[in-house]
Amino acid sequence: MSGWAMALFKRDLRLSVRIGGSALVGVLFFLAVVTVIPFGVGPDLNLLARIGPAILWIGALLATLLGLDRLFQADREDGTLDLMMMSGRPLELVVLVKCLAHWIATGLPLVVAAPLLAVFLNLDPVSMAAVTATLFVGTPALTLIGAIGASLTVSLRRGGLLLAVLVIPLAIPVLIFGVSAADAAIHDPVPFLTPFLILCALTLIAAVIGPVASAAALRFSSD
Amino acid sequence: MSGWAMALFKRDLRLSVRIGGSALVGVLFFLAVVTVIPFGVGPDLNLLARIGPAILWIGALLATLLGLDRLFQADREDGTLDLMMMSGRPLELVVLVKCLAHWIATGLPLVVAAPLLAVFLNLDPVSMAAVTATLFVGTPALTLIGAIGASLTVSLRRGGLLLAVLVIPLAIPVLIFGVSAADAAIHDPVPFLTPFLILCALTLIAAVIGPVASAAALRFSSD
Amino acid sequence: MRSSLLKLVAENLTIDRGGRRVFQGLSFAVEQGEALVVTGANGIGKSSLLRTLAGLVPLASGTLRLDGGLPDLLPAEQAHYFGHQDAVKPALSVLENLHFWQSFTAPCEPGGFSGGKSTPLEALETLGIGHTAQLPAAYLSAGQKRRLSLSRLLITPRPVWLMDEPTSALDKASEQQLLGLMNTHLENGGLIVTATHTELTLDRIRSLHLKAADPGSIPADTAEDAVS
Amino acid sequence: MRSSLLKLVAENLTIDRGGRRVFQGLSFAVEQGEALVVTGANGIGKSSLLRTLAGLVPLASGTLRLDGGLPDLLPAEQAHYFGHQDAVKPALSVLENLHFWQSFTAPCEPGGFSGGKSTPLEALETLGIGHTAQLPAAYLSAGQKRRLSLSRLLITPRPVWLMDEPTSALDKASEQQLLGLMNTHLENGGLIVTATHTELTLDRIRSLHLKAADPGSIPADTAEDAVS
Amino acid sequence: MAFWDYANPTRFLRLVQIVLPWLVGLCVITFAVGLYMSFQAPEDYQQGQTIRIMYIHVPAAWLCMMCYTVMSLSSIGTLVWKHPLADVSAKSAAPIGAAFTFMALLTGSLWGKPMWGTYWVWDARLTSVLVLLIMYLGLMTLWRTMDDPIKAGKAAAVLTLVGALNLPIIKFSVDWWNTLHQPASVIRLDGPTIHPDQLWPLLVMALAFTLLFFVLHLMAMRNEIMRRRVRALRMRAASIAHPGTAAATAQPAE
Ligand code: HEM
Ligand SMILES: Nc1ncnc2c1ncn2[C@@H]1O[C@H](COP(=O)(O)OP(=O)(O)OP(=O)(O)O)[C@@H](O)[C@H]1O
Ligand SMILES: Nc1ncnc2c1ncn2[C@@H]1O[C@H](COP(=O)(O)OP(=O)(O)OP(=O)(O)O)[C@@H](O)[C@H]1O
Ligand SMILES: [Mg+2]
């Protein structure tokens, strides 16, 4: 990464680590959701094992999207975003770098936490590994797609919920292929690799569409 | 309600309905979550019908909690909260009135939407009615408990997620009795009334603890 | 109610903010019809002082009372606070904003103070934004918003006005108007505490200049006498 | 690169904000070493003008160019913007804040302009907050924060300074210091556009007073040919 | 006169004034004919009377997709050509699209009850429509949370286009998801093979619905332009210095 990108990357990482562990909050929310669902569904272990991957994926989806509202807002409120637009750096790359830092600070912990939570849902090691792998490949896509919502709602003071509503429909394919890849690893109607590769493809597509769209949205929202 | 309370109530309702208001975002999120879950667990109608009440309750729980972050923040940011503390009105009542208005603006729509969403999860009319009833009685408790979280996080910029993490543990009893009341109505291991009455009791308790606690938190957070 | 002279008395106030001692042992008294003008360098503690008087920042130590005020009310509950924030809801119409504050804020009329009697519309007219009454507050410009939030002080009687840099970001004309209002408040037997960087031309001024006791305010917890 | 005279030229700018025409047909030019001081009543459009020059508010019509600047850069990319917001991250140390801006902001040194060469530490010293270098920016007072954000302008060379009420919320001492810095920038061959309510004592001033053309700025969209 | 000239809202409004009555008349007539034909059409040997739902359901379903196409084109108009009417068109199309989508869902599930014995199945096509509904509602929310129409328009345009890019992916993945699970309880929804004398009324109804869409769309656009002018007038009223004239201007609003 060129100098400025590196500086931005480091800064965002520092900020997300120092500010009240926003990374932690995401994981805790993940944990909370995953532990709440059994209270609702009831303690039927087979059932839990069956819908386990789904629960984990839905938890990760919500945790990622709802954690994204501050991605640009924090910078917008204190005027940093204005200066970034004047900085003479391509805004698309700025967004990409910020997403990367954000994913490492909040997405990666989710992936790491997944196997632990999988134990609660008594998933067998195979599916545990499968879910973790799919999350590892899939959550970046969620972050990148979510960035669009983040920049659309940057000027609104109530990000979270609205962002999620706007982005969830766009994130459905990721969810579908993530879960079905995980399922495929367990009881295979289809080989694991097919959905998994599609998932990777989705992430790559998101890596293009996300930054471009959200950079555009940021430019339009500047005022 | 005495004059000032009525004025506050009307104002909050107006605000949540007018432009920038958050009245309908909650319902949309509810809809989105309920729609997304089948993509994870699969389209098996029997399975969905079985975990239907749980899905609806969890959706409502998340929608309520995540929508609460602006309950006090909006007033804090523009200095309204300061003036409210100087207004010479008991802060506990102020909180209670605000919660009431907020529930009517965002909680009630959830209750109304529940039967429609129940169709997607092909619940039979009985359980549909049961879930709606429990939500009607239960969601106020969620709002009131959530208010505590809202006032704890009022000075932090990133409300939603953190608030949910803080409050979900407190809200679990409500969830449990809500769901089990709904389940009881369908295939009754226990009579419907027992958990339902406990749920009502929980709401009443929340109506006392919530305002007191969050008023205290607001006083401490003033700066 | 006793109609003795209104008097805001502060005895060696000590204030900590963010774990740091802002100032300590500050005492002063303001009488009815007087304006206390607080000046000082950036970060010296003017805003903190005002917010303390408004009961928004807790006192580390010291006492604060309003002689001649209503005995069962805190000083803060007999004061209007006019700070940097406008407390204006853009989604509500100008009049809705004012009506809310009128019916929400508890009035307080101790003896010897007459004022804050005007209706919302009158107040808006006085401040020259009467024509915006029916419009959403979102359409107001910065200056107009500020005047709207100022008109709050005219519709609910409260003897003490706490104003933090009231003239900041106001052009000359609006500034004169504001000073006029403050003078009438003093004549009505109110009292004012205001922080400013510019000098204000008021009738009866008593001034308080804050100076840093020692370079860099001491962190509260290292200060011997205070456990904050 | 051409070393001709730097000149910021604006030709009949028209600006809409929030669907409202703020002003139209505004033209001016500022030369190297000059400061354009923009004055006017509240809400007349000073900040809007500066934000437009900074490329943050889109132009409704009109052209904007920097003669003698780097041809392949927008004017905004050759300018520093110093507005109401500090762009200071409380969680980072003062030095970390500065270092980030230094490496992130693209420098721009057209011919005839020399300046913005100082290192972060020097800049902090110049502004008299060198002792806070290692502190978290959260511990700074309002005034100190403002100086920190000011030091941004000294560490990255950019010929144009856009300053919105630069002296607001600064005490007298800091104000003088700021004026000194602005003068040195002018001597270094930079140029300044600043909006203010107080009068600034700068070397070579060219002043622009904004007045409401007709009672109330025309809404952009009642004009015949625009919806919004 | 090129369509481009109708960029000018005033002229556009004049055009609407002229066109709308004819359009309405045409729409009414087509509906009359279409409904008549669809009740003359022979009832289906297996579905009986319920087949008639199709004459509402299918056109609605088709239109809820066409409407999104219109919105996407308008969004391109907003972002690329900066056409002043584009975001008006997009904004006023959204609620109509949502309405048609809802109608497709409603009639569909009403139809589903006799067909499958349940109101809803997570069939691929049904589910995609549900997702589409969510997207419509999301766009509408985005619009009404932003006060400034221009900003709202641009933000919504970005989202609409991203959504347009995504819709095929969503459709594809939902199909994949559905075929993956082979849900036991679901009758695949391929619909009855349509017999010609069922086809004709269907086509007429489709035409009627399309006309209805254009009528509603033009009306909505007119209202939106008016709404923005009122907003502009009130803004001017706010910023006018002389209360006298301002009060006069301020009155008509509300
Ligand atoms: C909520 C439930 C339903 C929804 C959301 C729905 C949605 C749709 C959509 C989007 C189309 C247009 C497809 C296209 O043209 O590519 C369509 C067409 C059609 N639907 Fe439905 N449908 C539903 C229920 C039903 C039911 C219960 C039936 C009866 C068996 C049915 C029969 C048809 C037929 C015959 C067509 C036209 C043939 C075709 O275009 O493939 N639909 N529906
Ligand atoms: N919200 C806060 N939390 C913690 N410390 C604060 C807070 N606000 C101010 N301070 C600190 O309190 C001290 C006094 O700040 P204050 O705003 O009262 O100064 P001031 O005199 O109003 O300055 P100015 O002239 O810039 O308004 C400063 O050292 C500042 O760092
Ligand atoms: N973010 C915004 N969105 C919409 N309209 C705005 C916005 N900011 C300012 N305006 C409007 O633009 C006009 C000019 O505002 P601006 O802030 O430029 O005035 P100003 O000269 O800076 O006033 P002040 O002296 O108070 O700073 C005002 O009518 C204001 O209502
Ligand atoms: Mg201050």
Ligand SMILES: [Mg+2]
């Ligand atoms: Mg300004």
